[in-house]
Amino acid sequence: MAAQTSAPARLRSPSTTHDVTNQPPPLTPYDASEDTALLEGLRREGAGWAEDEVRALGVRAGGAEAREWGELANAHPPVLRSHDRYGHRVDEVDFHPAWHRLMEVAVGAGLAGAPWADDRPGAHVARTAGGLVWGHAEAGHGCPTSMTYAAVPALRAQPDLAAVYEPLLTSRVYEPGLAVPTGKRGLLAGMGMTEKQGGSDVRTNTTAATPTGEPGVYTLRGHKWFTSAPMCDLFLVLAQAPDGLSCFLVPRVLPDGTRNTFRVQRLKDKLGNRSNASAEPEFDGTVAWLVGPEGRGVKTIIEMVNCTRLDCVMASATLMRASLVEAGHHAAHRRAFGARLSEQPLMRNVLADLALESEAATTLTLRLAGAADRAVRGDAREAAFRRIATAVGKYWVTKRGPAFTAEALECLGGNGYVEESGMPRHYREAPLLSIWEGSGNVNALDVLRALRRDPGTAEALFGELALATGADARLDGAVRGLRDQLTTGSEAGARRLVERIALVLQASLLVRHAPPAVADAFCATRLAGDWGHAFGTLPNGADLAAILGRALPGTA
Incomplete structure (x- = not known):
């Protein structure tokens, strides 16, 4: 008996069960500076001269390109390379290209140390307004720009060091990669304060600072529990000197081109953004320069x-x-x-x-x-x-x-x-x-x-x-x-x-x-x-x- 045949069933178009209705259109692109309270505050606090720049940054922050950078930087977190292929210690942190694009815009817009080199009244207000709009693009990269901004006034406690590094910390040039700091066109600064046993109680820090024969130069030995942005060029670090808790400048690369001892033990698996790196560095004979008087670190x-x-x-x-x-x-x-x-x-x-x-x-x-x-x-x-x-x-x-x-x-x-x-x-x-x-x-x-x-x-x-x-x-x-x-x-x-x-x-x-x-x-x-x-x-x-x-x- 011949098999019965019938006309093939009509297949529904796949779109009939997945018609997209009642969904909002994409928000992007939008203008992150279109904020009346922000623009009024910018003018009121003496930085109306920066409005055009802030508005341009706001348009960029809400644009498709910047939004994609933010997504990519968080989808591809930084990776620690402790050693090179030959077994040499390198302690490098690799970032997705999108991170570098975000950083390039932020530093170029003056969101790092630039206001300290700007004599115009309202320069610090302009920077803050810029952060309020550019932060729409991505939050994590605001960490190294913030620390760089904050490092400048602290470094001024040691005028000879400030004379060398401040012009580079206030630069609007983003130049990633570890190199002799004075050979770069722009620097980023981080900080290392917190230790396992103390948290906010930094006076209990145990990292030790030992004077060398050279005035103002010490060696550090100890461990930090949270040090964000370990790829920065310089770090302000608290350690116990003979006369008490003191502040030190620690470069990743020494003036002679050799790597300073800054062993990144691991990157933190943390809540929040995935784009930035927070690390646990170990100091062992790490060369550091005293910032301010001994015992006055806080x-x-x-x-x-x-x-x-x-x-x-x-x-x-x-x-x-x-x-x-x-x-x-x-x-x-x-x-x-x-x-x-x-x-x-x-x-x-x-x-x-x-x-x-x-x-x-x-x-x-x-x-x-x-x-x-x-x-x-x-x-x-x-x-x-x-x-x-x-x-x-x-x-x-x-x-x-x-x-x-x-x-x-x-x-x-x-x-x-x-x-x-x-x-x-x-x-x-x-x-x-x-x-x-x-x-x-x-x-x-x-x-x-x-x-x-x-x-x-x-x-x-x-x-x-x-x-x-x-x-x-x-x-x-x-x-x-x-x-x-x-x-x-x-x-x-x-x-x-x-x-x-x-x-x-x-x-x-x-x-x-x-x-x-x-x-x-x-x-x-x-x-x-x-x-x-x-x-x-x-x-x-x-x-x-x-x-x-x-x-x-x-x-x-």
């Missing part, structure tokens, strides 16, 4: 810490803004239950609340940058304000980062949980900024220390707050309460005190500089308590349309 690095803490605030504010832009873009195009997400009252409340937090963080960041700029030009009052406000900002803004990025990620739903969205990278990065350069407790205690040891810091803080006196009754009441809180503050309550200082300071800046809708909503929620425990709990009277129209015009 004092020598104070200026470095002020700079890197500012950059932690900047990086956290950058993550907030980048996450907000992603969430706003998604909500403006995604539809659910018959309307765009951005048209739905509850989502509008969430986005507006995030926008408030982002603007407060950005405004405070640029105010801190302005204080830093004026402090390095000799303004004592601004130096006192910077001393306390930077620690306050470092504590609070970086604490808000993880909760903010989590909420912004949730705005994308399941799409936000997928690596391709970029949101998981923001979320993993956010906790770093609270830990790096002193955890929350360290910064809170530093604020208490500043208030107790130097009455000028409290005077500078309240002088700043007084500029908004009479503009908002809730703010005036909060300032009075803060004065009372200072007199009764204890170490156990340091976090509560610093949180209150941060909120009052942010509110005073917004009352003075932001539109009424923004300032009113911030004071009502953050100061007067008309707020829930999560983002998206702004009160009924908040002008959501005005807040969104300022921060995310596409969702207003």
